[in-house]
Every structure is written in C-alpha cells, then in structure tokens.
Amino acid sequence: MxxxxxxxxxxxxxxxxxxxxxxxxxxxxxxxxxxxxxxxxxxxxxxxxxxxxxxxxxxxxxxxxxxxxxxxxxxxxxxxxxxxxxxxxxxxxxxxxxxxxxxxxxxxxxxxxxxxxxxxxxxxxxxxxxxxxxxxxxxxxxxxxxxxxxxxxxxxxxxxxxxxxxxxxxxxxxxxxxxxxxxxxxxxxxxxxxxxxxxxxxxxxxxxxxxxxxxxxxxxxxxDLASAEMIKYAANAFLATKISFINEIANICERVGADVSRVAQAIGLDKRIGNQFLNAGAGWGGSCFPKDVSALVSTGQEYGYECSLLRATLAVNDTQRKRIIEKLQRELRILKGRTIAIWGLAFKPHTDDIRSAPALEVATQLLNLGCRVVAHDPIVTAAQAQVQVPDLQVTPSALAALEQADALVVMTEWPEYAQFDLAEVSRLLRGRVVVDGRNCLKREAVQGAGLVYVGIGR
Ligand code: UPG
Incomplete structure (x- = not known):
C-alpha cells in the first residue's frame, strides 16, 4: 500500500x-x-x-x-x-x-x-x-x-x-x-x-x-473513534497511576521499615496486578505520561467530571521528586553551598529525551537551593540539558562528576551506573551520601564501599 x-x-x-x-x-x-x-x-x-x-x-x-x-x-x-x-x-x-x-x-x-x-x-x-x-x-x-x-x-x-x-x-x-x-x-x-x-x-x-x-x-x-481515542489515554493514565501507587507504597515502606522492592515483587506475582511498572523511584516523566494524564483530567473537567484519582496520580508524582531533595537535606542538613553530582538526565534509560525529566526538575530545585550541580548522562549533551537548566554543569565522564561532590544522586537507571567500581566512587566522592533515586544500585555493595545508601522505599 x-x-x-x-x-x-x-x-x-x-x-x-x-x-x-x-x-x-x-x-x-x-x-x-x-x-x-x-x-x-x-x-x-x-x-x-x-x-x-x-x-x-x-x-x-x-x-x-x-x-x-x-x-x-x-x-x-x-x-x-x-x-x-x-x-x-x-x-x-x-x-x-x-x-x-x-x-x-x-x-x-x-x-x-x-x-x-x-x-x-x-x-x-x-x-x-x-x-x-x-x-x-x-x-x-x-x-x-x-x-x-x-x-x-x-x-x-x-x-x-x-x-x-x-x-x-x-x-x-x-x-x-x-x-x-x-x-x-x-x-x-x-x-x-x-x-x-x-x-x-x-x-x-x-x-x-x-x-x-x-x-x-x-x-x-x-x-468507534471515541473509544480508540480513550484507550490511549486510559492506558497511559493507568500505567502512570500504577507507578504513583507503588511510589506511595514506597513512601509508607520507608516509614515502617519495609522494602518496597520485595513488596512490588510479591504483589506483581498476582496476575491480576502484574509485575511491570512497579519500580518505585523518583517518579515518571517523558513526553507522554505527564501530558496525557493532565489532558485526561482536563477532558474530565470539560465534560463536568472531576478526576480525583488522576489528580492524586499527578500530585504523588510531583512530590516524589521533592522527596529526593528531602533525603539529601536529611543526610547533609544544609544544602546551600553543596556540590551534588547527578547521574542520569534522560527521563529514562536508552533515550536522549529530557522532556519532563525528573532529573532536570531535581537539578533545578537544587540550584534554587544554592547548590552546585554537576551531572552526567551517557547520551544527553550539556547543550541539550542547558537549554532547560542553564546553570547545570554536565561532564562527559560519570566519575569526573563525583569529584568534590558532597553527594551522588542517581536519577536515571542507565545500566552502566550499576557497573562502576564502588571503591572508586567512594574514593572520588568528597561526601559519603548516595541517593539511589531509581533503586538500581546494590545497597549492600554501596554500604560495603563505606558510603551511606539512601534508596526509595527500602
Ligand atoms: N517508570 C517508573 N517506574 C516503572 C516504569 C516506568 O518510574 O516501573 C517511569 C520511567 O522512568 C519514565 C516513565 O515512567 O520516566 C515512563 O516510562 P515508559 O512508559 O517506559 O516510557 P514512554 O516512552 O514515555 O512510554 C509511555 C508508554 C507507551 C506510550 C508512550 C507515549 O509506556 O506505551 O506509547 O508513553 O504515549
């Protein structure tokens, strides 16, 4: 054809x-x-x-x-x-x-x-x-x-x-x-x-x-036409809600001393729930979920319906980024004047897309709090990132980003980040704190290298 x-x-x-x-x-x-x-x-x-x-x-x-x-x-x-x-x-x-x-x-x-x-x-x-x-x-x-x-x-x-x-x-x-x-x-x-x-x-x-x-x-x-149009929004809104749900569970896990990874693994074995899109972390970004969930709320409003569940999905996602800052504050106390290294800028691995990327939102908040932020991403370039966050420093080497840093925050689970020699990471970092915003590092290995491991919901 x-x-x-x-x-x-x-x-x-x-x-x-x-x-x-x-x-x-x-x-x-x-x-x-x-x-x-x-x-x-x-x-x-x-x-x-x-x-x-x-x-x-x-x-x-x-x-x-x-x-x-x-x-x-x-x-x-x-x-x-x-x-x-x-x-x-x-x-x-x-x-x-x-x-x-x-x-x-x-x-x-x-x-x-x-x-x-x-x-x-x-x-x-x-x-x-x-x-x-x-x-x-x-x-x-x-x-x-x-x-x-x-x-x-x-x-x-x-x-x-x-x-x-x-x-x-x-x-x-x-x-x-x-x-x-x-x-x-x-x-x-x-x-x-x-x-x-x-x-x-x-x-x-x-x-x-x-x-x-x-x-x-x-x-x-x-x-019919309307149902097909709705299917797309419903699918993305469901997936975004599933992630916000597990992030909320993660936040409760942290407070009661449970491990969200184990919780997700076990509930995911229930076929009615399914094991995908249950990774707790710094929240969802990208060009689709934020746009589509907001659009669905907006359609509801247009037709006189208040989407309270979807509003909560958006709200949980919004505060999930702030939790990264809270974790840093808890460990470092004063953030003003600190240097924070960020690994990963893309909204998820294997893409150079930084639209609504949680990493850039966290970087912006840190800069506003008076931090110096040095980031690395395997694909996203400094020029790309600085269009959105002009004061962000971006280095081509993940390890170089650690030098003089008081803490490392992993914002995108690029596979290579889990493969670095943690002794080298520990040697280069000035501070001791590693915030694993994607639960992609091995907690015991990070702790074994003399670092403080802070994950999401674990
Ligand atoms: N994410 C999590 N936890 C998970 C899974 C994903 O935090 O367990 C995050 C991920 O980091 C990313 C976001 O969710 O920030 C979206 O991820 P993903 O769905 O893999 O990326 P997209 O490329 O945005 O794909 C979504 C739908 C796809 C749809 C597309 C555009 O998955 O089906 O076509 O949006 O509408």
Whole structure:
C-alpha cells in the first residue's frame, strides 16, 4: 500500500520506517526542510536504538522516502497518518495547533479519490470528528494553482471528497519503539466505516494476519473513534497511576521499615496486578505520561467530571521528586553551598529525551537551593540539558562528576551506573551520601564501599 506519514517525530518516523520494512511504500513528510534534508542523509533527529539502521535499509530498498511537500504525500498515499506533536499547554490541555494545520492542509490537497486519514497523534476524545470537519473546511478553502500561475490564486471548485477518519493510537515506549512496533500487545483501530476498517486490516496484515505459521496474530481491537481515542489515554493514565501507587507504597515502606522492592515483587506475582511498572523511584516523566494524564483530567473537567484519582496520580508524582531533595537535606542538613553530582538526565534509560525529566526538575530545585550541580548522562549533551537548566554543569565522564561532590544522586537507571567500581566512587566522592533515586544500585555493595545508601522505599 502507499502510505503517507505527516510529521517525522518519534511516532511518525518509527511508524513510517516499520511500515516500509513490512513492504509498504512510505512517504514521510515534515515541514521542517532542514530535518528532511538530514533524514535524506541518514541523520536521525532522535536517538532510538535500531532506528537509524532500519531507516537506512528502507531507503536503500526504495520503500521509504522523505519530503517536505504535503501535496506530494496527499497525492500519492491512500492512507495518511497524522503524527504531529500535541504538547501540553500551561493549563494541562493539549495544544492541537499542529493537528489543526495539518488537517486543513490535507483537505486543501485532497482530490476525489478515497483516502483514510489516520490520527496517530494522541488527541483528546472527540478529535476524530473535529479532524473530519477541518479536512472538509480545508477542501473548501481557495487553492492556488500550481507554480507558473504568476502567483495569482485561482479558485477551484472543491472536489467531492471521499475519506474516512481512523484513530490508531500508538503504544511505543521510547528506547524500545522499534521493538514495540514489531511486537505490539494489540493494535487498536477506531474506524468510521467498514471500508476504512478493511484498509487498516490490510495495512497491518503483517501483524494481524501473518503468513508465517510460527507467528501468532496480534490481537486487533476495532472500535468507534471515541473509544480508540480513550484507550490511549486510559492506558497511559493507568500505567502512570500504577507507578504513583507503588511510589506511595514506597513512601509508607520507608516509614515502617519495609522494602518496597520485595513488596512490588510479591504483589506483581498476582496476575491480576502484574509485575511491570512497579519500580518505585523518583517518579515518571517523558513526553507522554505527564501530558496525557493532565489532558485526561482536563477532558474530565470539560465534560463536568472531576478526576480525583488522576489528580492524586499527578500530585504523588510531583512530590516524589521533592522527596529526593528531602533525603539529601536529611543526610547533609544544609544544602546551600553543596556540590551534588547527578547521574542520569534522560527521563529514562536508552533515550536522549529530557522532556519532563525528573532529573532536570531535581537539578533545578537544587540550584534554587544554592547548590552546585554537576551531572552526567551517557547520551544527553550539556547543550541539550542547558537549554532547560542553564546553570547545570554536565561532564562527559560519570566519575569526573563525583569529584568534590558532597553527594551522588542517581536519577536515571542507565545500566552502566550499576557497573562502576564502588571503591572508586567512594574514593572520588568528597561526601559519603548516595541517593539511589531509581533503586538500581546494590545497597549492600554501596554500604560495603563505606558510603551511606539512601534508596526509595527500602
Ligand atoms: N517508570 C517508573 N517506574 C516503572 C516504569 C516506568 O518510574 O516501573 C517511569 C520511567 O522512568 C519514565 C516513565 O515512567 O520516566 C515512563 O516510562 P515508559 O512508559 O517506559 O516510557 P514512554 O516512552 O514515555 O512510554 C509511555 C508508554 C507507551 C506510550 C508512550 C507515549 O509506556 O506505551 O506509547 O508513553 O504515549
């Protein structure tokens, strides 16, 4: 099939590359011409394991191409994915201006051939209808005739449109997005018509109707538009709540002398609970959970419902970062004038994404308290981090960050942090305190090196 992907961010690029890999002809479009040029040269805008190789192979096979021309994509593709960003506005509601602009422009370029327009960006419930309206509005707008008309806009009669809107939420985790795309737990399609559903079944046939007998079909859930949109929010809100729940349990564990790791392990063995997303720590960040939980609260409010559980999920997450500062204060007493080393800036390992990263929030709070903060991350660069926290010092060596530091705080569980020689860590640190904000170090080993170990809920 011929597929257009509008927006080459995380979701768009990964989706486009994976669909090309299974044999579709994919056109990835972005209005950032410089980004398109870099993609053509094989330079990825994000760090994601396996993506660069995949894109390169797809480009070599001729199945993946990049363009900045929306007209080209709309003309060639029978399925059009909208994968542009929907960041949070200050009040927590999502900023849909990019979706609005793309939907209208798609409408302006549509002709009378049938198209399926797929919302893959996480958009509030009800957006499917709204996108339909925008596409229709776009189609009614004046269209300038092609180049060579001397710049004079020529009014053309709007074509008779044949299109359906589909909601097809993504469930990709940064750091394993390519793997997740090839191995999804389910594929969700919210479709307006049987015709659109059939197109999507064919598009995803590699997953839902595999030809190889040894591959198990991925469950396909077909719903109405609103339910598909809700599934995405409900999944992220549930996962975020699960983490806030275990963080709350951790906070009680600390007070009663229990170990949250053992508690999580045991409750996770109950299949009704499940053992994933039960790691207590400094809280969740990233581009999805904070934005999506806030957006769901905002949708509830819009429709006259107060989301008290989800507000608590957000509140627990917010205070969880402050607990790192409290722990430092408890150990060091005065924080003003102290040097604190932070290991890990990305919101989680195997990504360079620092959006809503707990590490940067903790660094900001420490700087505001008069500390000097020296951080290390295996991938995030000083330039990247300093856009958000200008006074943060970032060193390319994890061990160098420890020199003259009164305490070490581990904020991202990069595997290499658990492998350092703790005797060396102990020798370099001026102070004795190690706050393990991700429970990723071995407590006994840290203590064995003469350091004070402070974990979360243990
Ligand atoms: N986290 C914990 N404890 C856990 C698991 C995760 O604190 O037990 C934190 C993690 O450190 C990170 C955040 O939770 O800060 C989110 O982690 P993760 O879900 O792995 O990352 P994302 O890439 O943000 O993926 C989420 C959903 C994915 C969805 C995506 C965008 O997992 O299904 O597609 O958001 O909506």
């Amino acid at each position: 011929k597929v257009g992907v509008i927006g080459t961010g995380y979701v768009g690029l990964v989706t486009g590359a994976c669909l090309a890999r299974v044999g579709h002809q994919v056109f990835c479009m972005d209005n950032d011409t410089a980004k398109v040029e870099r993609l053509k040269q094989g330079i990825m805008p994000i760090y994601e394991p396996g993506l660069e190789e995949l894109v390169q192979q797809d480009v070599d096979s001729g199945l993946l191409s990049f363009t900045d021309s929306l007209a080209t994509v709309v003309q060639h593709a029978e399925v059009l994915f909208i994968t542009v960003g929907t960041p949070s506005r200050p009040d927590g509601s999502p900023d849909l201006s990019a979706v609005r602009a793309v939907a209208r422009s798609v409408g302006q370029h549509l002709d009378s051939r049938y198209r399926v327009i797929v919302n893959k960006s996480t958009v509030p419930v009800g957006s499917g209808n709204w996108v339909r309206m925008l596409v229709e509005d776009g189609a009614r707008s004046p269209v300038a005739a092609a180049a060579g008309d001397g710049g004079v806009a020529v009014l053309q009669a709007p074509p008779e449109l044949h299109f359906d809107i589909v909601s097809n939420p993504e469930f990709l985790r940064e750091g394993s997005a390519v793997w997740d795309t090839f191995n999804p737990d389910r594929i969700v399609i919210g479709a307006e018509s049987e015709r659109a559903e059939q197109v999507m079944r064919e598009l995803y046939s590699y997953w839902v109707a595999p030809e190889e007998p040894d591959r198990t079909p991925v469950p396909l859930v077909v719903t």
